[in-house]
Amino acid sequence: RKEVEQDPGPFNVPEGATVAFNCTYSNSASQSFFWYRQDCRKEPKLLMSVYSSGNEDGRFTAQLNRASQYISLLIRDSKLSDSATYLCVVNSWGNQFYFGTGTSLTVIP
Amino acid sequence: GAVVSQHPSRVICKSGTSVKIECRSLDFQATTMFWYRQFPKQSLMLMATSNEGSKATYEQGVEKDKFLINHASLTLSTLTVTSAHPEDSSFYICSAQIGQGNQPQHFGDGTRLSIL
Numbered sequence: 001r002k003e004v005e006q007d008p009g010p011f012n013v014p015e016g017a018t019v020a021f022n023c024t025y026s027n028s029a030s031q032s033f034f035w036y037r038q039d040c041r042k043e044p045k046l047l048m049s050v051y052s053s054g055n056e057d058g059r060f061t062a063q064l065n066r067a068s069q070y071i072s073l074l075i076r077d078s079k080l081s082d083s084a085t086y087l088c089v090v091n092s093w094g095n096q097f098y099f100g101t102g103t104s105l106t107v108i109p
Numbered sequence: 110g111a112v113v114s115q116h117p118s119r120v121i122c123k124s125g126t127s128v129k130i131e132c133r134s135l136d137f138q139a140t141t142m143f144w145y146r147q148f149p150k151q152s153l154m155l156m157a158t159s160n161e162g163s164k165a166t167y168e169q170g171v172e173k174d175k176f177l178i179n180h181a182s183l184t185l186s187t188l189t190v191t192s193a194h195p196e197d198s199s200f201y202i203c204s205a206q207i208g209q210g211n212q213p214q215h216f217g218d219g220t221r222l223s224i225l
Contacts (some may be wrong), residue, residue: 032211041217043115043202044153074198087153088216097143101152 001026004090006100014108017078021103023088024070033064033071036087038102044087047073078107112137113205115217122193123225129189130220132159132203136182143214144176147200159186159203193224201208 006023013019025033033050048055050062050071061074071090075082088100114133122128132142142159144194157178158166165178190197200221204214 032213036211038168041200041221043219046213046215049213091213097155099153099155 001007003027003098004088004100005094008101008103010104010106012108013078015078015080017107018074019078019105020072020074021086021088021105022070022072022099023090024068025090025098026069026089027098028066028069029088030069030090030092032091034089034091035060035062035064035073036089036108038087040084040087041107044051047086060087075105078105080107080109083107093095112207112215113217115203115220117220118218119158119221119223121223121225124194125192126224127189127191127192128148128222129187130201130203130219130222132186132188132205134205137205137207139186140183141209142180142186142187142203142205144178144186145204147202147219153202154224156188159188161186190222192221195224198222198224204219 004025035047036044037047038044048057048062050064054063059076063072071076083106085102085104090098113114125216130192140161144156145153147153155168157170159180160180161180167173180186200219202219
């Protein structure tokens with residue numbers, strides 16, 4: 001079983017839509033969780049860390065469900081510029097980072 | 110602003126050439142850096158963990174004699190692709206954590222390597 005699993009998509013949504021991604025992880029002792037955004041032919045950029053209490057940054061909301069071992073990312077009012085691949089990253093055992101395969105999002109005008 | 114700098118961003122060279130890629134942490138010390146490779150439309154693959162002052166830890170299937178890693182200072186790790194061949198053409202990305210523990214990784218801009 002993979003450490004981190006994501007639905008690769010693609011998700012094609014109209015501008016203004018709300019879209020949600022989930023990511024499951026296998027190690028219940030995982031310490032920290034992150035969402036990254038990767039544009040085509042670019043490096044991943046940190047979008048937000050995911051805290052146990054959930055956190056919001058503008059149109060983006062991240063949540064962690066430890067009981068079910070998944071994290072989620074919700075994007076409201078999608079913009080064309082949100083089109084990218086979203087990577088789920090889980091940190092276990094100190095500096096052991098596990099990456100999901102990424103979920104591709106295309107926002108359509 | 111960028112916290113990790115990677116150089117060069119683009120390399121095109123002939124088969125058999127060795128290519129060195131630098132990864133620098135800006136304004137912070139990184140005892141650990143990570144090297145990834147990404148083929149088109151595929152996910153990031155961790156190649157090795159670079160440890161300052163000691164040998165790198167390579168992932169299974171990554172040849173340590175092919176991909177030489179040196180982490181001689183707390184702000185610089187280098188990856189040398191030795192005797193590169195067309196199949197080594199890929200996007201190579203480094204990353205580092207600010208501090209340790211639960212901190213996220215920050216990525217360099219990546220190096221697009223093309224071997225002719």
